[in-house]
Amino acid sequence: xxxxxxxxNDRKTYVTHLECGLEGDRYEADAVQxxxxxxxxxxxxxDLQALADELSREELAARPSGLWRYREFLPVRExxxxxxxxxxxxxxxxxxxxxxxxxxxxxKDEGRLPTGSFKxxxxxxxxxxxxxxxxxxxxxxxxxNAGAAxxxxxxxAGMQTFVFCPEDTPEVNVREIAAQGAKVWRVxxxxxxCGRIVGEGKSTCDWFDFSTLKEPYRIEGKKTMGLELADQMxxxxxxxxxxxxxxxxxxxxxxxxxxxxxxxxxxxGKLPRMVAVQSxxxxxxxxxxxxxxxxxxxxxxxxxxxxxxxxxxxxxxxLILDAVRxxxxxxxxxxxxxxxxxxxxVADREGFLMCPEGAATYAAWKQELATGRVSPDxxxxxxxxxxxxxxxxxxxxxxxxxxxxxxxSSLLN
Ligand SMILES: *Cc1c(COP(=O)(O)O)cnc(C)c1O
Numbered sequence: 373x374x375x376x377x378x379x380x381n382d383r384k385t386y387v388t389h390l391e392c393g394l395e396g397d398r399y400e401a402d403a404v405q406x407x408x409x410x411x412x413x414x415x416x417x418x419d420l421q422a423l424a425d426e427l428s429r430e431e432l433a434a435r436p437s438g439l440w441r442y443r444e445f446l447p448v449r450e451x452x453x454x455x456x457x458x459x460x461x462x463x464x465x466x467x468x469x470x471x472x473x474x475x476x477x478x479x480k481d482e483g484r485l486p487t488g489s490f491k492x493x494x495x496x497x498x499x500x501x502x503x504x505x506x507x508x509x510x511x512x513x514x515x516x517n518a519g520a521a522x523x524x525x526x527x528x529a530g531m532q533t534f535v536f537c538p539e540d541t542p543e544v545n546v547r548e549i550a551a552q553g554a555k556v557w558r559v560x561x562x563x564x565x566c567g568r569i570v571g572e573g574k575s576t577c578d579w580f581d582f583s584t585l586k587e588p589y590r591i592e593g594k595k596t597m598g599l600e601l602a603d604q605m606x607x608x609x610x611x612x613x614x615x616x617x618x619x620x621x622x623x624x625x626x627x628x629x630x631x632x633x634x635x636x637x638x639x640x641g642k643l644p645r646m647v648a649v650q651s652x653x654x655x656x657x658x659x660x661x662x663x664x665x666x667x668x669x670x671x672x673x674x675x676x677x678x679x680x681x682x683x684x685x686x687x688x689x690x691l692i693l694d695a696v697r698x699x700x701x702x703x704x705x706x707x708x709x710x711x712x713x714x715x716x717x718v719a720d721r722e723g724f725l726m727c728p729e730g731a732a733t734y735a736a737w738k739q740e741l742a743t744g745r746v747s748p749d750x751x752x753x754x755x756x757x758x759x760x761x762x763x764x765x766x767x768x769x770x771x772x773x774x775x776x777x778x779x780x781s782s783l784l785n
Contacts, residue, residue, distance in 0.1 A: 386418040387447045390588055393691050401447070404505050405588055406581065413688045414588040415628065416447050424636035429607060437461035439493060442599045445632065446497060447592055453504040455529045457486035459496055459596075464604055464753070467722045470734075472741065473748025475611065479724065479734075480601060483759030487548070489680075489727075490597065490757045491521035494621055497593030498582060499525035508532065511579035513566030515618070515679045516545030517758055520552065522582055527553030534579055536566035542679060544762050562674055564685055584619035585688045591625045598629025601753065602639060609644045611750035612701070614736055616729035616757055617648040617657055618683035620692035627695035644753075645701040647746075648692055649736040651676030652705045654684060657692055661703035666690045677708045678728040680757060702745060710735040719760070727763055730756030 390399040392408030393415050399405050401416070408414055427444050435441045439459035448454055462484045467477045482490035495518065502510060511534040512522050519535040526533040533554035537546060538561060549556040559566050567583050574581060584590065602609055609630065615623045623646055633639040648657050653676040660668035670685040686692065696703055706714075715731035718724050726734065733754040740746040772778060 385447055385449050386420070386423045386444060387449075388417050388419050390414040391417050393688065402449075402505075404507065404580070406586055407687070411687075413585040413591070413624075413691065416588055416592050418445070418632070420632060420635050424638075429638060432603070439496065439593070439596045439600075441603075442596055445592075445595065445599060445629075447589060448497070448500045448504060450504060453500050455500045455503060455525050456496065457492065457524060457528065459486060459492060460484060461600055461604070462490075464601070465724060467718065467724065467754075469721050470718070471748070475748055475750040475752060477737070477752055477754070478610070479726070479730065479754045479756050480597070481724075482597070482755065482757045483727065483761075487517070487521045487524050487552075488759040488762050489517035489521065490594070490622060490755075491517040492524075493596050494518070494590035494593035494625075495521035495525045498522075498587055498589045499529050499531070501589040502526075502531065502580065502582075502587075503529045507580045509534075509577070509579045510582045511535070511570045511573065511577070512582040513537070513563050513570050514541070514545075514549075515563050515682055516541045516549075517680055517762070518584070519549045519554070519556065520545050523549045523552035523554035523556075532579075534570075534573075534577070536569050538562055538566065538679075538682075540679075542763055563683055564670070584621055584683075584686070585624075590621050591628065594621045594625030595629040595632075596625075597622060597755070598626035599633070601626070602630070602633055607633075607638055609639060609642075610753045611642075611644060612647060612746055612752045613644045614647045614649055614733035614752060614754045616678065616681050616732050616755060617650055617692060617703070618681040618729075619686050620648070620657070620688050622755065622757065623648055623695055624688055624691045627699065643699055646695050646699040647701045647736065647740070648696050648703040649733050650681055650703065650705045651678050651711065651732060652707050654682050655703075655705040656684060656686070657689065657696075658703040658705045660689065660693055661696060666693055668693070676711075678711055678732050680727070680729040681732065704736050704740060704745075706732050706735040706739055710739065714738070715760070716766075724756075725760030726756045727758040727760050729758065730754065730760070
């Protein structure tokens, strides 16, 4: 796809510097950066005042929708460095049959993005910035969707790409990574074991480490979920956001977006309560949240059918937990059986096929209506972060013999 004409003339960005998310110390923006000296994620900072002086919501509304509508909130300096596969605006779909009060239940369907998941937002930005900074060889540990998005964008940018995933990663993910020009290996461990391989291989293979939050720009891409959601709702926000949380880039990015919008006065009033949803088989954030901790130690023997949130340890743990607490949200875990039931219920009643991670947010919403932590009168947005078609589905067994007479009335039962 081509970036629309009105964005082709080079715009400056408003990036001033990067800053350690934990310590707040400053780093130069136009240089290759990884983690901070404290080994924590770097956050991109902007001259938001200048941005607000030069950009209006009316100007924004006149542009085509999609991720690049928010160009000024993003770090890419030269338009020629943008690597795009057509990052469309994802729809907000109301699930009215499932509502139980006056609040709306909406799902934001990120499965419409290139490579079928919201990982496209992050990797679109991260690869564009890698191109801008002259990086030509990249490596990543992944549970599937991030690797697929990296492979797509990095191949498009002409970068060599190396991807490591747990051996039980959904088959379609491993194949799409390979098809999209990356070298991919199945590893007999979890994502943190794959991450160790990427880290250890750096000295020999000289690749750039694209692990979640170990480079600063994926968050900026994920931030567009928050910008887009507020824009779609008429510069309003829902009461509660349920977000399937693995490494947490999406939750951290959205919270950053809402705060930037608040700073420039485009959002006023209460920000959404951010709810981090995990599986009971891998719930490090929930455990830390309940214990009142700011960091979450590694979760042993992590397992869940929602592979995208099977992340036993997260380098941005404190950013997730800070966002949850500052927003008056919470972290909660659901059983895998509730995830499966949720997937079936939403598909069957609303015709909307969620991915297991998305289904986890619906299961969590129901669970928290029952506990009273969420009210049926609150408007809630569930993030469906990938297309349900990327995952193995339940078998459909029925057959018909077309060489024999068919008892049509029996089909109605
Ligand atoms: C990666 C992924 C998640 C978790 O996203 P984070 O922002 O890294 O926490 C959730 N759902 C799906 C489908 C994913 O691919």
